[in-house]
Amino acid sequence: MPHSIVTRKCLVTGATGFVGRELCPALVAAGADVVAVSRTANPSAVGQMLAVDLAEQPLPEQALEDVATVIHLAGVAHQKADASLYTRLNLDATLALARSAQAAGVRHFIFVSSVKAMGPASDDHARSEADVTPTDDAYGHSKWRAEEGLRDLAREGDMAVTILRPALVYGAQPKGNLALLDRGISMGLPRPPEAGGRSMIGLPDLAVLLVKLVFHPPQGCHTWIVCDGQRYSSRTVYDALRARRGLGLARSWLPAWMWRSAASVLGVRDKLFGSEYYDNGALVAALGWAPTVSLAEVLGERD
Template sequence: MKALVTGATGFIGRELCRQLTLREDTVLPLSCRGEPLADGRATTAVDLRQALPEPSLLSGVDVVYHLAGIAHQRAAPAAYTELNERATLALAAAAEAAGVSCFVFLSSVKAMGAGSGSAPRAEQDAVPPEDPYGRSKWEAECGLRRRFARSAMRVVILRPALVYGPEPKGNLRLLLWAARLGLPGPPIAGGRSMVGVADLAALMSCLPEQVDAGVHSWIVTDGQSYTTAQLYQLLRAALGRPGPGRQAPLWCWRLLARILDGVSRQPAGSSFDKLFATELYCNAALLAATRWRPQQSLATVAGELAGPRGRAG
């Protein structure tokens, strides 16, 4: 199989390219600036904000994995629209014109908007998002459903929950730092769905063989629910410091989160919500539609996060 991967040098893209290569697929990796992959392989520089891949790159391609987009940095609303929405739809149209048989779009659970209540959300439990990132992903999804509902090209929209892997970032990085210092742990509050990067890449690599015609939208999680307190204890155990440890009251973590908001220039309350809000999702539809099953949980990869390669990036 011949696969074109946008965003190939990103956190998820690197793992996807690695797994596709192990499957002996032909991989055409694209990145914004042409940086090499971890194994030194070159990537083709294509800035999707400026231009689509040359038609020759799409010639003979069986599947396009579209991972490129603006996610974790702050950007102007127009920038999210330009890359996450418009470039996605333009690339899908170019893929269809080139005869690509399957187009996989990496969206996000943030495309489902804000939830209410503590029950896990299914695919249909979505409202239009208010933030620019989530809205751009949602608009891209809507555009794909409208444009390709009757196309010969199969379209798969994946909404992964928070993705974990061997290079923790964001709040996982904060918790790893706290666990290493032996700081008092967080109290039990909230709950969050997550998915391992290796599992997500394994799902993407097998999709072209398992999906029928049409446009499909699926939530991707590892089926677990994690509190911040559980994450903290898993990281402590991986560092060789098991045990309950001390626990700081919620107001201490609220103060720390407020400081983090100021340092990272995030809206007030952002860090606290990411740590202690309830954000649960259901992967039942994906499990019913495919043969994919998650093989990882945070407990099985905590050692990779905490070990020498689990550096805080």
């Protein structure tokens, strides 16, 4: 696949979010000129900062002036949001931004979607990009519809579109379901049995991939799964979170049915005990990118 090596002016939405806070400094360090967009003008962001709530208003046309790459991170991910918010931000705002970018002459639009756009897994094999099922929640459905809209848009013009589907993203500070499990550990949740397995991706590796896409943009429209290639069982995740606290392996454990009951109290049973495994082979083969960190390593980097 041909690539061109160029210096880029980038616009990053969701710049002060979990991924944006890691990505924007990495882009600047690599030589990119960054326009950071967030709902509030957080002073911790780098480069030019614009305060825009994309769920309520379009991006000002002048914000895209001379921009070569848009990296669209902004979205609502938590599962208790109203369905209309998923539609407004994850779907409508994504497609409106992409249309504005295409009209402004942006050459590359990168959409950070989610593996949830692929629907629930039918079994525990590693899923490829084409292994999709109907989505069963508003979040996944909004991401899938946005992907479909972007693929249609790519066919209508010459703006390259890259759709990334990250698995659960982990950083030095546990977030989301990992934070819930970490809380359970602090409350004495026993060690789970060795069962299940899921894919994840480290925040540092995701940021490196996005920087690579800016400076080595692929042509055309592509959809890729992003994960680190490892299979994390609930026990593996549990042990890594304990190690982060400076604790050794737990001596007590529960059989599967009892652990599921205990984890249900925290709301993490189905999210961390089941199987959600993905194949990153297409991305690795296409870009030559390879993940370099693991969950245990990243969690060990905390202060």
